[in-house]
Amino acid sequence: MATSLYYDCLVVGGGASGFFTAIRLKEEAPQLSVCIVEGQQSTLGKVKISGGGRCNVTHILPETTENSTIPKALMGFYPRQYPQLLGHFINWSPQQMLDWLEKHGVPTHVEKDGRAFPASDDSGSIVHVFESACEAWGIPIRTGARVTDVVERSATEANPHLPTFQHAEAQFMLRLSNNTLIEAKTIVLATGSSESGYQLAEQLGLSLTPKVPSLFTFKIDDAELVELAGVSLPWVKGKLQFPKALQETFTKAVQKTIPKSGIVQEGAFLVTHWGVSGPVVLKLSAWGAFALEASQYQATFLLDSLPSLNDETIMTVLRDERVASAKKWIANACPFEALPKRWWVYLLNKAGIDEFTPWQEVGEKRAITQLCEVLKRLALPITGKGVFKEEFVTAGGVSLPSVNPNSLEAKTTAGCYVVGELLNVDGLTGGFNFHHCWASANTVACAIAVKEESSL
Numbered sequence: 017m018a019t020s021l022y023y024d025c026l027v028v029g030g031g032a033s034g035f036f037t038a039i040r041l042k043e044e045a046p047q048l049s050v051c052i053v054e055g056q057q058s059t060l061g062k063v064k065i066s067g068g069g070r071c072n073v074t075h076i077l078p079e080t081t082e083n084s085t086i087p088k089a090l091m092g093f094y095p096r097q098y099p100q101l102l103g104h105f106i107n108w109s110p111q112q113m114l115d116w117l118e119k120h121g122v123p124t125h126v127e128k129d130g131r132a133f134p135a136s137d138d139s140g141s142i143v144h145v146f147e148s149a150c151e152a153w154g155i156p157i158r159t160g161a162r163v164t165d166v167v168e169r170s171a172t173e174a175n176p177h178l179p180t181f182q183h184a185e186a187q188f189m190l191r192l193s194n195n196t197l198i199e200a201k202t203i204v205l206a207t208g209s210s211e212s213g214y215q216l217a218e219q220l221g222l223s224l225t226p227k228v229p230s231l232f233t234f235k236i237d238d239a240e241l242v243e244l245a246g247v248s249l250p251w252v253k254g255k256l257q258f259p260k261a262l263q264e265t266f267t268k269a270v271q272k273t274i275p276k277s278g279i280v281q282e283g284a285f286l287v288t289h290w291g292v293s294g295p296v297v298l299k300l301s302a303w304g305a306f307a308l309e310a311s312q313y314q315a316t317f318l319l320d321s322l323p324s325l326n327d328e329t330i331m332t333v334l335r336d337e338r339v340a341s342a343k344k345w346i347a348n349a350c351p352f353e354a355l356p357k358r359w360w361v362y363l364l365n366k367a368g369i370d371e372f373t374p375w376q377e378v379g380e381k382r383a384i385t386q387l388c389e390v391l392k393r394l395a396l397p398i399t400g401k402g403v404f405k406e407e408f409v410t411a412g413g414v415s416l417p418s419v420n421p422n423s424l425e426a427k428t429t430a431g432c433y434v435v436g437e438l439l440n441v442d443g444l445t446g447g448f449n450f451h452h453c454w455a456s457a458n459t460v461a462c463a464i465a466v467k468e469e470s471s472l
C-alpha cells in the first residue's frame with residue numbers, strides 16, 4: 017500500500033484565496049503543518065492576469081464613508097446581496113488588506129474611483145509577496161497535483177474497499193492526479209470556478225446553486241458601431257430590456273432578479289471591436305447575469321448618452337443650437353461637450369439625419385425629436401457575450417446556507433472549509449472579488465486556528 021503524506025491542513029487550489037488562507041493560518045497558528053496543492057503546473061494564474069496585469073487587489077470606499085459602516089456599504093457591491101458576508105468584512109476590511117501588504121513590503125496606491133493596486137502597478141508584486149510568505153512559513157506548494165478524489169475517515173471505516181488511513185489525526189484522504197495520497201485533519205476547498213472543484217464540493221455533501229458567467233462585455237452586431245472601437249463616453253446610463261414574451265418564460269427565481277424599473281446601471285462606456293464594454297456594461301452583466309443567461313444573451317441594451325439631462329432640456333439645447341449654428345453642418349456643431357464627435361455623427365446617422373445638413377435645415381418634428389430619442393434611448397440589440405477572455409467571475413457555486421456563516425465550515429462535513437470564488441459570492445469589478453477572497457480566507461484561517469486551540 018502506498019504511504020500517504022499528512023498535513024494538519026491541506027488547501028486545495030493555489031489561487032488568491034488558497035494562498036491567503038494558508039498564509040493567514042500560519043500567522044494565526046504557526047504550529048500547524050499546512051500545504052497547498054494546485055492542479056496546474058503554476059499557481060496564482062488569475063492573480064497574474066488580473067486588473068490588466070496590475071491586480072486590483074481591493075477597494076477603498078470614499079473618505080465620507082464612516083468606518084463603522086464600511087462592511088455594510090461593501091455588501092452593496094455584490095449583486096446577489098449576501099447578508100452572510102457582513103461578518104467576514106468586519107473581520108477583514110480593505111484597509112486591513114492594504115496594511116497587510118504594506119507590512120509585507122508591498123506599498124499600494126488607491127485611484128480616484130477607489131480601486132487599489134500595488135504601487136508597482138504590477139501583479140507580479142502580489143504573486144511575489146504570497147510566494148515569499150509561503151517560503152518564509154515553510155508552506156509546501158505542490159503543483160501539477162489536481163485533487164481527483166476525497167474520502168472522509170468515517171466513510172472508510174464503513175467501507176472495507178476504501179484505503180485505510182495511516183495517520184491517527186487525519187479526517188480526510190485525498191487522491192491526486194499523479195496517484196499520490198495525502199491525508200489531512202482539515203481541508204480548505206479553494207478551487208475557484210473549476211468543474212473538478214465543484215465535484216469535490218458535491219462529494220463532500222455541499223450543495224451547489226446554479227452557475228452562470230458574470231462580468232462580461234456585450235456582443236453587438238452593428239457594423240457602424242464597431243467601426244468606432246476605442247470611442248468612450250465618461251458617464252452614461254444603460255438599461256437591459258428583455259422581450260416581454262421571453263421574460264415570461266424565465267423561472268420565478270430569475271424574474272425576481274429583474275426590478276420593476278428594469279436592470280439599470282450608470283458608468284463609463286466604451287465601444288469595442290465586437291460591441292460594447294466599460295464599467296456600465298460590466299455592472300449590467302453582473303446585475304443581469306441570471307436574466308441574460310436565461311435569455312441566451314438576447315436582450316436590448318438601451319443607452320442614455322446624456323443621463324444628467326432630461327428630454328425637455330435636450331430639445332431646448334438642440335433648438336438653441338439650430339439658431340446659434342444655423343449655417344454650420346450639423347456634424348461640426350455638437351452642442352454637448354461630453355459627446356465625442358464620432359459618437360455624435362453615429363447618433364445623427366441613427367436618427368436618419370445627414371451629417372452634412374446645415375443646422376438651419378434640421379426639421380423640428382422628425383429630426384429634433386428623433387435626435388433626442390437616440391440621445392436618450394439608443395437601442396442596441398445584444399447578440400451574445402464578448403468573445404475574448406473578459407469573463408471575470410462565475411456567479412453561483414457552493415450555497416451559503418450549506419456552510420456555517422461564521423467559519424465557512426461545511427455543515428455536512430466537519431473539518432471541511434470553503435473560500436473564494438467557489439462560494440456562491442460574486443462581486444462587481446473594482447477589487448470586490450479579490451476582497452471576498454481575502455476576507456473569506458481570513459475567516460477560515462481564524463476559525464481553524466481557534467478550533468485547534470480549543471482542542472488542545
Ligand SMILES: Cc1cc2nc3c(=O)[nH]c(=O)nc-3n(C[C@H](O)[C@H](O)[C@H](O)COP(=O)(O)OP(=O)(O)OC[C@H]3O[C@@H](n4cnc5c(N)ncnc54)[C@H](O)[C@@H]3O)c2cc1C
Nearest residue numbers: 029031032033055066067072162163208436437447449450
Ligand atoms: C481576467 C481576469 C481579471 C480579473 N481581475 C480582477 C481584479 O483586478 N480584481 C478583482 O478583485 N478580481 C479580479 N478577477 C476575479 C478574481 O481573479 C477571482 O475572483 C479570484 O481569482 C478567485 O480566486 P480563487 O482563489 O477563489 O479561485 P482561482 O483564482 O480560480 O484559483 C483556484 C485554483 O484552484 C485550482 N484547482 C481547481 N480545481 C483543483 C483541484 N481539483 N485540485 C487542485 N487544484 C485545483 C485551479 O487550477 C486554480 O489555480 C479577475 C478575473 C479574471 C479572469
